[in-house]
Amino acid sequence: MGELVAEKRLRYILSIEKKKDSFESVVMEHLRMNGAYWGLTTLDLLGKLDTVDVDEVVSWIISCHHHDGGFAGNVGHDPHILYTLSAVQVLALFNKLHLIDADKVTNYIVSLQNEDGSFSGDIWGEVDTRFSYIAICCLSILRRLDRINVENAVKYIISCKNMDGGFGCTPGGESHAGQIFCCVGALAITGSLDLVDKDLLGWWLCERQVKSGGLNGRPEKLPDVCYSWWVLSSLIMIDRVHWISKG
């Protein structure tokens, strides 16, 4: 990627942070923790993480930490599993995990696991396989995966496997590339990929590539660049990415 393009991308990412009262900024205000993750990891990929004031970011993240161990999307917001993962990921990116009480964060996540092995997003109870991935990914970073009921977590994810080999948000939910990424990711981390029909799923994922070369998330839907991520990383995890046409 050319220097000029990388520079432009860096400036865009940093500008979103600065323009605190722009429309984009205000409607994303509650999910700034996610934005921080995507923005900072992008900067890292561009080799420009040193342009960021680490102390400022870290102290802001800590200010989003709640007593129950969860992290909020921004200051003054309630904790949620989504932002807890992003917070932990960003702290890990900066090697600052030692600044938080990992057991407390773990307890928060453990408290969100339901009897059937699924995970809720927060105390209000929304269930989705996205949260299964988030819980497992987060605890894996904190090296405390054994604190949840991994067997039940896996069992629940597998109950969301469909006859096309894909996964949905809940049992019976339509296979969707984003949900597949989450389920396959969770199964990968827990060492349970043997439960995935890799050939069948791999083919389903390959069929997401349309004539233009782009990737969609479900049959007969339009391609979108975000699906390139969900589909390709899923294929990589099940070791079938060589099936995709790179051209």
Added chain:
Amino acid sequence: MAGKIEDESNDRVPLRLRPEWSDVTPIPQNNGPNPVVPINYSEEFSEVMDYFRAVYFANELSSRALSLTAEAISLNAGNYTVWHFRRSLLESLKVDLHVEREFVERVASGNSKNYQIWHHRRWVAEKLGLEARNSELEFTKKILSIDAKHYHAWSHRQWVLQTLGGWEDELNYCSELLAEDIFNNSAWNQRYFVITRSPFLGGIKAMRESEVLYTIEAIISYPENESSWRYLRGLYKDEATLYVNDTQVSSVCLKILRTKSNYLFVLSTLLDLICLGYQPNEDFRDAIEALRTSDNEEQDSDIARTICSILEQVDPIRVNYWVWRKSRLPQAA
């Protein structure tokens, strides 16, 4: 991204000028100095959120706080903390949830791809219980009439069926949607959901015969429809032998092969069948032979290998996959 509901900015009285709010000190967002604000919209947003923070941190469970959450939601329906607080308010004030349902419907009209709205809708329906069933089915139907593949709507609909019931008409509903768009993968998925889980239909074994007929008709109309082929396979879920031996399956494959058009999924299905033990007869060999385009291609007595070769040609985007499939075939005797 959350959209903003139409607001009458010109008629809006700022909170600081409303007498009912005069006793409240708004709490500004604590993240550094605020730059000069050139846009009227964000002044409104900042003010609403400053007052929201005041009631939120004071845990003020009042009706004015409830109204304020509605204002905040209209400015940013993605703000989950506002929704949380609204739920606490609804519980504490014992608000009529039928009214709340109408509120959600209005908000949803501009923001239907928003997780918070759907979760809130579900929370309200859960509280209302069985009596909410029809309105929830109607609501999702409305959303699906605009976007028949709306993921949240389908997810909510599945939850309604499993929690509150209403299965009786669901298969018909799927048929209606598929009549409008036979390529609607969500509708096929819902169909599978219904035949496998409806307490009224007897499960997949009981439904197989009629569903195979339905699906084959769909396949004949549009053989390029990925969903219908997957659905067909799904009808034989753990019973591969039945799938292999069902003459309806092999017949439809042969029929479409002979048309020499839209045969991609026929070929992949035939390949799967052969791998499961199906032995294609002379008719199949002839039909496949008729598809071979190039004389340079070496003739292969192994029909499965021939199928892979054809697929490599006609589905070049997935050439790597078809090459791999060929490599996995048992060596010809």
